[in-house]
Amino acid sequence: MRVRLGHGPGWVAAAACSVLLATGSLSACDADRAASARTNPGHASTSPDTTDVRVLQLNLCNSGRAACYSGGDAVDLAVGLVHDHRPDVVTLNEVCRDDVTVFERTMSAAHPAAAVAAAFAPAPDRLTHRPVTCRDGEDFGDGVLVAAPRSSQAATTGNRSRSGVYPVQDAADPEERVWVCIDVATRFAACTTHAASTDAAVALSQCRHLLTSVVQGAARAGTRIPLVLGADLNLPATGSPGVEACLPGGYQHTDDGGVQDVVVSPGAELRSRTVVDMEGTTDHPGLLVDVALPRP
Template sequence: MLQMNLCNSGRAGCYTGRSVARAAEVINAERPDLVTLNEICQDDVPALRRVFAEVHTGGKVVSAFQAAGDRPSGADTRCRNGKSYGIGLLTRLSAPDTRHTVHSGIHPTQDVADPEERAWLCVHVDSTLHACTTHLAATSRTVALAQCGHLLDGILPAIRRSTGYAPTVLAGDLNLRAGDPDVRACAPPGYLRVDDGALQHVLASTDITLRRTRTVLMDGATDHAALLTTLTIDGPYQSLTGVRAAG
């Protein structure tokens, strides 16, 4: 799986206008089965979905997007091009008739000093995998930890109650520094965690084995290297899901 923060709103200082093209190159080169995307515009998702589908010609490709909220307007946060700004996810299903459901929303705890209201997004793949991403608050570690707890302790158990249990993986720019002791509070018992040495993390339930993690340089197109994680799903789920080793 591949986690990327593309800084593509057009409004931040890290914007280059080249990150989506570089992301397409990385997807082509690394051929991940699951891609989580932070700081993107809504029209970036179909653009990268086309690249992802070209890499995975068999089965079915699923994409999802969730906009961040904008407190002053009560609507979506917008990119410079006018499109909604937020987070996205791409994955492939092992068979065209595999069912999936999308779950998404805005975290209830937000930093009131930040006009951007942070969001979460999950795709449930037919009782075989929960794949999620989020981009947590950058202005308050306390708020970021509360948002992480909301997703892992509240949202995911609720999804499991409605869909049934499945191995779970969460990746995103959590804005919690890897070496900070508080980051452990974002990974409750029953979860494993790896990171890029900075702010991006992958959390997985213990029936997923995180085998290797490495960063992929984005050639200055964004201010975050991509985080590539090789994982396998253990036990009876392994033959049902489309996730395979990606590194």
């Protein structure tokens, strides 16, 4: 099911401040950051039966090899968004391995009372049988980060990361597509993927594999926890096939009006959606979504 939600007002201040954050001039943003905080109330649960989780989905086009590369400006802007909006989950596509380290530090600063877990999955190159690399030689792929309160079971019992390569790939593209997840103890699973970009049928197959074989397969094996997926699924918001064609029963999603989505499993509720202008630093907007998850 597709859910269209209202746009939150807080991202404008965040985007402006992120430029100053990148240059170290944080103090100049204090007033705007306070305004952003008022329009984006914290992550406290609005119900005794749910927990609120804020998700930021980003495709940063940071390999250095594509026409949309902005010399790292997309990462700088995204760092500012994380600082100002304090997402609990950040899902990243088209990034380098060291970018994930940058976001891990940023999330740790934004959530000083939380433990931050990070996972990265390099995209294999079918021709070389090695990971695709960024211009600087770092592995290229997808990443996911989660901040969990240190006092929670997620922090005390540990998290588990897992990833994989899809069995169906676009034969015309040497970059093989992958998925990566972090299972946050008994709370939820946070996942991301960047599906095939040149063949919609392959993208649909990859989406279905992730949401059935991977997610529902884990549930059958005894890991039945809510799913939060932030991803560039390369299935258009308007067109066919769309994301609805790959969603199992009871799943919901909201999108950026293009090809990025946040998907949640049955029992979770999509609360708000903001499409974030990335100011030309990448060829995708950001997607900021608040989700209410059922408590375990």
